[in-house]
Amino acid sequence: MTDLFDGIERGGREPMGEGAALLRGFALAFEDEVLAGLDAVVAQAPFRHMVTPGGYTMSVAMTNCGAAGWVTDRSGYRYDANDPLTGRPWPEMPEAFRTLARAAAAEAGYPDFTPDACLINRYEPGARLSLHQDRNERDFANPIVSVSLGLPATFQFGGLQRSDPVRRYALRHGDVAVWGGPSRLAFHGVTALKEGMHPRLGRMRINLTFRGAL
Ligand code: SIN
Ligand code: FE2
Numbered sequence: 056m057t058d059l060f061d062g063i064e065r066g067g068r069e070p071m072g073e074g075a076a077l078l079r080g081f082a083l084a085f086e087d088e089v090l091a092g093l094d095a096v097v098a099q100a101p102f103r104h105m106v107t108p109g110g111y112t113m114s115v116a117m118t119n120c121g122a123a124g125w126v127t128d129r130s131g132y133r134y135d136a137n138d139p140l141t142g143r144p145w146p147e148m149p150e151a152f153r154t155l156a157r158a159a160a161a162e163a164g165y166p167d168f169t170p171d172a173c174l175i176n177r178y179e180p181g182a183r184l185s186l187h188q189d190r191n192e193r194d195f196a197n198p199i200v201s202v203s204l205g206l207p208a209t210f211q212f213g214g215l216q217r218s219d220p221v222r223r224y225a226l227r228h229g230d231v232a233v234w235g236g237p238s239r240l241a242f243h244g245v246t247a248l249k250e251g252m253h254p255r256l257g258r259m260r261i262n263l264t265f266r267g268a269l
Contacts, residue, residue, distance in 0.1 A: 066078075066079065066080065066081075067079035067080070068162075069224070071212050071222065071224065071232065071234065071238070072212065072214075072234070072237075072238040072241060073236065073237040073238055074164070074198070074234065074235050074236030074237045074238040074239070075163075075212070075232070075233065075234035075235070075238035075241065076163045076164075076232075076233055076234075077224055077226075077230060077231075077232050077233075078159055078162055078163065078230065078231040078232075078233065079227075079229075079230055080227075080229045080230065081155075081158075081159050081162065081229065081230070081231040082155055082159075082202050082203075082204070082229045082230070082231050083228075083229035085151055085154065085155040086229065086255075088149075088150075088151035089149075089151050089152060089155060089202070089204070089263075090204070090255065090256075091149075091151070092149025092150075092151050092152050093149075093175070093204075093261065093263075095146065095149060096118065096120045096146045096149065096175065097118060097175075099141075099143075099146040100118045100119065100120070100124075100138050100140070100141065100145055100146050101118060101140070102116035102117065102118050102175075102177045103116060103117065103118065103140055104116050104117075105117055105126060105127045105128065106127065106128055106129060107127055108127065108128075108129060108130070108131050108132070110129065113127075113184075114178075114181065114182040114183055114184075115176045115177065115178055115182050115183070115184050115245075116176075116177040116179075116182075117174060117175065117176055117177070118138075118175045118177075119138070119145045119172065119173060119174050119175060120145050120146045120147065120148045120149070120152070120173050120175070121145060121147070121148040121170065121171050121172040121173045121268075122136065122145075122148075122171045122172065122268075122269060123135065123136055123145070123171060123172045123268045123269055124136075124138060124145040124172060124174070125172065125174045125191060125266075125268070126139060132191050133191060134172060134191060134192075134268045134269070148170065148171075148173055152170075152173055152263065152265070153169070153170060155202065155231075156168070156170045156173070156200045156202075156263075156265035157169060157170075159200050159202070159231040159233055160198055160200050160233060160235075160265075162233075163198065163200075163233035163235075164235075165197075165198045165233065165235055168197055168198055168200070168265075168267065169267070170197075170200065170265035170266060170267060171266070171267055171268055171269050172192075172265070172266045172267075172268035172269070173263055173264065173265050173266070174263075174264045174266070175261065175262070175263055176261070176262040176263075176264070177259055177260070177261055178206070178208065178245065178248040178259060178260040178261075178262070179248065179258065179259050180206075180247075180248050180249060180250045180251070180258065181247055181248060182247065182248050183244070183245055183246055183247040183248070184244050184245040185244050186211060186213065186217060186221070186242045186243065186244040187242065187243070187244060188240045188241070188242055188243075189240075189243075189264070189266065190240060191268070192266050192267060192268045193267075193268065193269060194267060195239045195240065196235075196267075197235065197266065197267030198233050198234060198235025198236070198239065199233070199234050199235065199239070199264055199265070199266060200231065200232075200233050200264070200265040201231065201232040201233070201234075201262060201263070201264045201265075202230075202231050202262065202263040202264075202265075203226040203227065203228065203229070203230045203231070203232075203260065203261075203262055204228055204229070204255075204256060204260065204261040204262070204263070205228055205253040205255070205256030205257075205259050205260040205261050206228075206248060206249070206251045206252075206253050206256070206258070206259060206260040207225055207226060207227045207228070207249075207251070207260070208225075208226050208245050208246070208248055208260050208262075209223050209224070209225060209226075209245065209246040210223070210224045210225075210226045210232065210243065210244075210245055211223055211242075211243060211244045211245070211246065212224060212232075212234070212241060212242075212243050213241060213242040213243065214241060214242065215240055215241060215242070216242070217242055219242065221242070221243075221244075223246075228253065228255070228256075245262075248260055
């Protein structure tokens with residue numbers, strides 16, 4: 056094991072704003088358990104391309120685990136206890152997911168966070184997520200914990216207004232971004248994923264975002 060991957064020190068921390076930090080390589084210590092958990096979730100609740108209220112089919116494919124899952128369809132955005140595809144509750148959140156999310160939140164200054172929802176995003180080359188706020192959660196006291204796996208992506212992180220300037224961060228396999236407090240409603244997005252092949256995940260990027268939704 057080396058302390059470096061892609062030239063970046065494991066355990067490095069980059070501030071992204073007040074209450075927001077990027078923890079470089081933080082998820083690597085949980086890698087095998089998290090990838091096993093991901094397989095188990097996806098076997099029960101497959102990735103699907105959801106439709107926005109405006110009728111646009113998202114380029115990012117999504118699924119969820121935990122007590123509630125984020126969904127969108129023609130009627131709006133919301134959290135739902137059931138997967139609309141199967142009619143069954145979303146798969147339980149794997150223990151390794153919860154452990155990773157709690158540890159990352161604590162590391163970033165949020166020692167009381169326990170996620171009840173995890174949105175899982177799958178980006179294939181070309182997929183992107185336009186600037187948005189995460190605001191369908193009931194209580195904004197909880198941070199968002201966002202884990203990057205697979206192909207690298209360019210993350211945009213801005214301010215509380217859509218028109219605020221955005222900074223760009225290269226997110227790599229194992230990086231964890233945490234934003235809460237004064238940054239909880241910061242606009243953020245992901246630019247179109249570039250072609251590539253990741254040794255563990257192949258031609259895709261997976262993002263886990265942990266939330267306190269309920
Ligand atoms: C999200 O905003 O839900 C996902 C962010 C990411 O994919 O890094
Ligand atoms: Fe988001």
